Amino acid sequence: MSKRDFLIEIGLEEMPARFVTDSMSQLEAKVKEWLAANQLEFGYVHVYSTPRRLALLVEDLVEKQEDVTVEAKGPAKKVAQNEDGEWSKAAQGFTRGQGLTVDDIYFKEINGVEYAHVQKHVVGKETKEILETIVPVLTGLHFPKNMRWGSEELRYVRPIKWLIALFGDEIIPLRITTVESGRVSTGHRFLGAQVELKEAANYVDALLSNYVIVNAFERKEAIRQQLSIIAEENGWVIPVDEDLLEEVNNLVEYPTALFGTFESEYLSLPEEVLITSMKEHQRYFPVKSKDGKLLPYFVTVRNGNHENLDNVARGNEKVLRARLSDAAFFSKEDEKLVIDEAVKRLDKIVFHEEIGTTGEKVKRVHNFALKLADLLQVDEENMKNVSRASSIYKFDLVSHMVYEFPELQGIMGEKYAKAKGENPVVARAINEHYMPRSADDDTPASDVGAILSISEKLDTIVGFFAIGVIPTGSQDPYALRRQASGIIQTLINKKWPISVEELITKFVSHYEEQNIGKRSKDETVAEVIQFFKMRLKNNLSERGIRYDIVDAILELPLHDVNASVKKAEVLDAAKEDANFKEIMESLSRVRNIAKKAVNDNLVKAELLINREEQALYSLFKEKEEKVIQASDAKDYTEVWKELASLKPAIDAFFDNIMVMTDKEDIRNNRLALMSSLSQLISVFGNINVIIVK
Numbered sequence: 104m105s106k107r108d109f110l111i112e113i114g115l116e117e118m119p120a121r122f123v124t125d126s127m128s129q130l131e132a133k134v135k136e137w138l139a140a141n142q143l144e145f146g147y148v149h150v151y152s153t154p155r156r157l158a159l160l161v162e163d164l165v166e167k168q169e170d171v172t173v174e175a176k177g178p179a180k181k182v183a184q185n186e187d188g189e190w191s192k193a194a195q196g197f198t199r200g201q202g203l204t205v206d207d208i209y210f211k212e213i214n215g216v217e218y219a220h221v222q223k224h225v226v227g228k229e230t231k232e233i234l235e236t237i238v239p240v241l242t243g244l245h246f247p248k249n250m251r252w253g254s255e256e257l258r259y260v261r262p263i264k265w266l267i268a269l270f271g272d273e274i275i276p277l278r279i280t281t282v283e284s285g286r287v288s289t290g291h292r293f294l295g296a297q298v299e300l301k302e303a304a305n306y307v308d309a310l311l312s313n314y315v316i317v318n319a320f321e322r323k324e325a326i327r328q329q330l331s332i333i334a335e336e337n338g339w340v341i342p343v344d345e346d347l348l349e350e351v352n353n354l355v356e357y358p359t360a361l362f363g364t365f366e367s368e369y370l371s372l373p374e375e376v377l378i379t380s381m382k383e384h385q386r387y388f389p390v391k392s393k394d395g396k397l398l399p400y401f402v403t404v405r406n407g408n409h410e411n412l413d414n415v416a417r418g419n420e421k422v423l424r425a426r427l428s429d430a431a432f433f434s435k436e437d438e439k440l441v442i443d444e445a446v447k448r449l450d451k452i453v454f455h456e457e458i459g460t461t462g463e464k465v466k467r468v469h470n471f472a473l474k475l476a477d478l479l480q481v482d483e484e485n486m487k488n489v490s491r492a493s494s495i496y497k498f499d500l501v502s503h504m505v506y507e508f509p510e511l512q513g514i515m516g517e518k519y520a521k522a523k524g525e526n527p528v529v530a531r532a533i534n535e536h537y538m539p540r541s542a543d544d545d546t547p548a549s550d551v552g553a554i555l556s557i558s559e560k561l562d563t564i565v566g567f568f569a570i571g572v573i574p575t576g577s578q579d580p581y582a583l584r585r586q587a588s589g590i591i592q593t594l595i596n597k598k599w600p601i602s603v604e605e606l607i608t609k610f611v612s613h614y615e616e617q618n619i620g621k622r623s624k625d626e627t628v629a630e631v632i633q634f635f636k637m638r639l640k641n642n643l644s645e646r647g648i649r650y651d652i653v654d655a656i657l658e659l660p661l662h663d664v665n666a667s668v669k670k671a672e673v674l675d676a677a678k679e680d681a682n683f684k685e686i687m688e689s690l691s692r693v694r695n696i697a698k699k700a701v702n703d704n705l706v707k708a709e710l711l712i713n714r715e716e717q718a719l720y721s722l723f724k725e726k727e728e729k730v731i732q733a734s735d736a737k738d739y740t741e742v743w744k745e746l747a748s749l750k751p752a753i754d755a756f757f758d759n760i761m762v763m764t765d766k767e768d769i770r771n772n773r774l775a776l777m778s779s780l781s782q783l784i785s786v787f788g789n790i791n792v793i794i795v796k
Contacts, residue, residue, distance in 0.1 A: 105166050106146075107271035109234065110303035112158040112288055113241060113279075114265035120154065120353035122246055122260055127152040127319065129244045130159055137240045141233050142168050151307070151317035153356040155289070158317060160306060164270070168227025175201050177219035180210050194219055234268070234275045242279060255280040265289060272302040291315050291357050294407060314357040314408065323352040326404055329360035330388065333402055337362075340391045341402055347382055354386065355406035362390070362402045363416040369427045370399060372434055375514050376504065380426045383510050387423065433503035437515075442523055445498040452500065457570045458619060461497055464562060467617075469493040471610060472558040478601060481550060488551045491525070492532040496555055499533070513537040539589045546593040553593050557606075560586040565610045568631050569620025587638040594664050595642070600737075602662040607631045632661055639664060648675045651794045658789040666737060670787055673739040682747070684795040689753045690746065690784050691791045696762055697781035700774040710772040715759045719752045723780055730783055742786055749780070 111134070118126070131150045138145055138161070146163030175197075177183065183194035190205040198205050203221050210217045242257060249258035257280050268275040268284040277284040288298045288306075290313025298309050307317055316322040326348060334341045352358070369377065374397050381387035381401050390400040403419050405412070450462030458464070472493035476486055499505050499516035508515075513534045520530035528551050535552025536559050538544055547553040564583050567573070574583050594601070611627050614620050620627065636657050643653045648671045656671045677683055711717045726745045733741035762773045784790060 106163040107166060108269075108303040109145075109161040109164045109271075109275075110158070110267060110269045110300070110306050111237070111241065112151075112156055112265075112267040112306070113263060114156050114267075114289060115259075115263055116261040117154045118261050118353075119248075120350045122248075123152050123154065123157075123353040124319070124349065126157055126244055126246065126260060130157050130241075133240050133243065134159055134161070134237075137237065138164070142171075142227070143230055143233065144169075149318075152319050152353070153315060153317060153322075154354060155292075155356065156317070158267075158306070160303060164230060166230050168230070168233070170227050171225050172222055173225055174220055174222050176211075176213075177208070177221065180217040180219060183208065183219040197221075231270055231273070231275060234270060235277065237268075237275075238277055238279060241277075253280075267300065269300060269303040291407070294357065316357060319352060322355070322358060323348060326352060326358045326360060329358070329404075330402060333360060333362055334390075337400075338393070339398065339400070340393060340395070341388050342391060343388070344382065347386065347388065351386055351404050355404055357407060359405045359407060359409055359412070360402055361405060361412045361416055362400055363420040363423070364400050365420060365423055365427060367399045369431065370397060372427070372430055373515070373518055375511055376430050376434070376508065377427070379508050379510050380423065380430060383508070384426060385419070385423055387419070429507065430504070433507055437502045437504055437519060438522075440498075440502055440519060440523075442495050442498050442520065442525070445501045446495050448501045449497055455566070455570075457621075458566045461500065464566075465494070465497050467613060468496075468555070468558045468562050471562065471613060472554050474609065475554050475558055475601075475606070479550075479554070479599060481554075485528075485551055488526055488528045488532070489554055492529045492536075492551055492555050493558065495520070495525075495529075496533045496536050496559070539585075539592065542585065542588070546589065546596045550597070553597050553599075557590050557593055560590050561606060561610050564634070565607065565614055565627070565631060566619065568634070569611065569614050569622060569627050571622060573630065573634075583634075584638065587635050588641065591635065591638050591642055591664055595668060598665055600663040600665060602660075603635055603664060604628075604632055604661050607635070636661055639667060643668065643671050646672070648672065649678070651792055652678070654792050655788040655790050658792075659785075666739070669737060669739045673743050674787055674790075674793070677743055677747075678793075678795075682750075686747045686750050687790060687793060687795045689750045692757060693753060693777055694781045694784060694789075694791055697774065697777040699763070700778040701771070703778070704771055704775040706775045706779055707772050710769055711776075712769065713760055715752075715755045716773065716776065719749075719756045719780075720776055722749060722752045723776070723783070727779075727783055730786065734786055739786075746784060746786070753780075 127150050131148060135148060144165045145161050148162070149160040151158040151160070177197035178191075178193045183191055183197075185191060194205055194208065197219060198207060198221060201221055201223050203223055207221045208219045209221070211220050242259065244260070246260040248260075250261055251258050252262040263279055263282050265288065266277060266279055266282045266284045267286060267288055268277045269286055274284060274286055286300045288300060288310065290296050290298050290310060295313030295315060298313050300306060300309055310317050316325065327343065330341045330343060333339070377397060378389050381389050385403070387401040387403045390398045390402060392398055401419075401423060405415050446462070446465070449465055450460050452461040454461045454464050469490070472489050473486070476489040481489065496516070499512055499519055502515060502519065504515050505512045513536065517530045517534035520533055521527060528549060531549055532547075532552040532555050535547035535549060536555040538547050538552070538556060547556045563581065564587055567581055567583060572581070594603070608628055611624050611631065615624050639661070640653050640657055643656070644650065646668070652671055652674045655674070656667050659667065661667075680686075706720060708720065711720055726749060729745045730742050733739070733745065760773065762770065762777065764770050764773070
């Protein structure tokens with residue numbers, strides 16, 4: 104069957120850099136799915152993107168669907184024919200709907216019932232005809248923010264300026280808003296020109312000749328190589344931040360790296376200020392010496408060629424110089440800052456209109472941090488540090504530097520606190536309370552920082568849940584998921600055996616006492632606990648724990664998250680045992696029948712009249728003590744070993760004993776035994792949801 108390449112290019116006004124890569128991935132996934140759903144065979148799919156275009160080239164797309172013979176099932180024979188063998192209206196309607204007649208019917212038996220069937224030959228459609236219906240796929244991409252333009256109803260990432268749809272050398276007629284598909288693309292905004300494509304296959308070369316590298320990976324590697332050459336030629340080290348590289352890559356179509364300089368006097372500023380000014384505000388790469396010291400240079404990436412690079416460098420130097428001059432001024436002004444006076448000014452900063460000011464938040468966190476420190480039994484010195492750190496930890500929010508560079512909150516707080524003579528432990532905690540700042544960031548290393556971090560994050564989460572601001576779908580404007588995950592990971596890394604449910608309940612009660620929130624205490628507690636369980640679920644999944652084992656563990660109360668992790672890891676390892684299936688079936692059988700117990704009666708030894716139930720009860724009493732001891736020692740491998748050893752006695756019990764006997768006292772006693780065993784087994788949660796093969 105003959106094949107051709109198929110090209111789609113959506114030309115746009117410049118997209119935000121952070122939208123480009125995800126949009127490209129969406130386009131690839133949706134088009135592949137659409138082609139497969141339309142039974143169109145294709146080869147390799149290339150995806151391309153720049154700030155001004157999303158494109159996709161499908162190699163070896165067939166020119167026509169294959170012809171197929173399909174079997175259609177109709178009504179049962181007794182419905183299709185009457186007693187005389189005449190065809191019913193149902194049979195006639197069925198065949199007519201298939202474009203056939205009743206003469207084409209044959210019968211096949213399914214589960215003991217005969218049904219009418221027909222076979223029909225379906226002629227495949229021309230690919231060109233199908234491609235003309237692809238527009239909903241192209242307009243169905245999802246973006247963090249959309250635009251409408253003119254009088255059009257379409258909401259899209261940016262206005263569409265041109266559209267290419269080529270099947271080989273043939274234009275596929277498409278229309279999005281007022282834009283009709285053709286074969287003309289646009290090169291680099293300043294260096295290129297309009298590009299008329301003869302066929303889909305020469306897309307990459309045609310754009311390159313007009314100063315556009317459409318392959319995002321090749322463009323990124325070109326930047327990486329240019330940075331490496333500059334570093335080598337000058338004896339520098341240019342640390343490559345992958346997030347910054349990704350952003351820069353999506354800001355340019357034809358990258359050319361160059362470097363500039365700034366006055367050495369600015370190196371007296373904190374390194375974080377210099378790097379933030381370069382990376383966050385100007386998208387520059389900082390430059391370091393071989394021994395790791397920051398140098399008065401920067402590297403930027405131009406969207407263009409090598410002409411007039413000196414002028415470009417001077418322009419960038421002028422912009423950065425203004426930034427650094429401002430930073431030097433702010434640093435000088437912040438030297439006048441008095442920490443306790445700065446804390447008082449937090450009462451004028453609104454954290455959230457329904458929750459209160461940042462000053463009020465600091466007071467809540469201070470009170471809770473002391474309770475948490477007491478719960479953890481920290482020593483007197485650290486209790487003083489927790490008290491001081493939790494009283495002042497937001498003071499840098501009123502500094503000039505943080506006002507100008509919000510990314511430096513906490514970082515500048517630590518530096519200013521040290522400069523003002525605060526205990527280094529307190530200063531460090533001010534910075535650490537923001538940790539982890541991202542999914543791959545570290546958790547606080549110090550105990551004081553961890554206590555403050557947990558208290559601060561929990562206050563934020565409970566506060567927003569109390570007023571009904573709860574993350575839904577992809578919407579999480581206050582990063583509550585990240586903060587809850589940070590608390591979970593901090594507790595795990597610190598190995599602190601404290602109950603998350605207890606912390607949540609105490610904080611919700613604290614809010615209730617202050618009349619903050621519009622939801623009941625019980626409702627808020629339940630929803631916050633469930634929210635944290637989902638974060639623990641993600642944590643366990645990232646550790647490679649199978650989903651059903653995670654579900655089993657999550658049915659336990661959310662107390663010591665370290666214990667939850669260990670239990671999940673033990674079960675996940677145990678599933679590899681050859682006897683795992685049989686053990687789980689025996690333990691699950693106990694839990695299933697224990698549900699019929701109507702009360703919490705204690706087992707009465709004198710009512711155990713059979714040898715097998717006596718043996719099981721005796722073994723249970725022996726293992727109960729061992730399981731409790733192993734659980735207290737957090738040795739869940741030993742717990743599993745003891746529970747697994749119950750299997751022979753459980754099997755013998757069920758093989759020889761009828762639990763649901765007519766004698767009520769005997770029945771209730773046996774159910775009490777099953778209930779006692781079930782409670783012991785529930786150390787590992789609801790094991791009945793675990794899939795055994």
